[in-house]
Amino acid sequence: MNKLPPLRALRHAASLPLDDFRLAMRRLVGAVSIVTTLDGETPAGLTATAVTSFSAEPARLLACINLKGTTFRAIAESRRMAINLLAHQHESLAKQFGGAPVSHEERFGMAQWGTLTTGAPVLRDAMAVFDCVVDEMMVAHSHAVIIGEIKAVLLSPRNDEPLLYADGQFTTLHRAGEMVTG
Numbered sequence: 001m002n003k004l005p006p007l008r009a010l011r012h013a014a015s016l017p018l019d020d021f022r023l024a025m026r027r028l029v030g031a032v033s034i035v036t037t038l039d040g041e042t043p044a045g046l047t048a049t050a051v052t053s054f055s056a057e058p059a060r061l062l063a064c065i066n067l068k069g070t071t072f073r074a075i076a077e078s079r080r081m082a083i084n085l086l087a088h089q090h091e092s093l094a095k096q097f098g099g100a101p102v103s104h105e106e107r108f109g110m111a112q113w114g115t116l117t118t119g120a121p122v123l124r125d126a127m128a129v130f131d132c133v134v135d136e137m138m139v140a141h142s143h144a145v146i147i148g149e150i151k152a153v154l155l156s157p158r159n160d161e162p163l164l165y166a167d168g169q170f171t172t173l174h175r176a177g178e179m180v181t182g
């Protein structure tokens, strides 16, 4: 087995002004979702990569959401959220929901939305949507781990390529493979 170079050497070689944790995290390739909810009657949502499956029976997933944002407060109050899995054509949408805070019109006006069971906004051409009510919420440091109880699922009939985030940029399976293998 090839020995990995020590982290300090990697840092030096890359000459990036990032600490070791952030540098290593750039190699964690993530699927990109938009987590949506309702702030009263108003839609709210953000781009997230910290979303993963939790259990199949019962059907649960989890999302880690920053406490500082408007989306966290709205999820905590409404107790509902939809996880919209993005495809490669949603890159500009992911940037809009993941950049500096802008009005909900500027975020949601970029695409077509509907609802399933909970009333949380559902992206009509998402690869898949998990419509959830909040089952459990654990606050730790800057974030909350939110476990969603899945009430409905929407599956796209199309065979889109997923949108990924790796090495600080949006990418696709094909391009991420090239990046990781060099």
Ligand SMILES: Cc1cc2nc3c(=O)[nH]c(=O)nc-3n(C[C@H](O)[C@H](O)[C@H](O)COP(=O)(O)O)c2cc1C
Pocket: 032, 045, 046, 047, 048, 049, 050, 051, 064, 065, 066, 067, 068, 069, 070, 071, 072, 094, 095, 097, 098, 099, 100, 101, 165
């Ligand atoms: C690729 C990417 C992934 C992100 N992942 C998360 C995440 O998992 N959890 C989170 O709370 N914020 C995440 N963010 C940051 C939020 O999307 C961003 O801070 C957003 O503007 C917050 O919106 P809000 O203040 O309206 O809630 C991510 C941003 C990007 C660009």
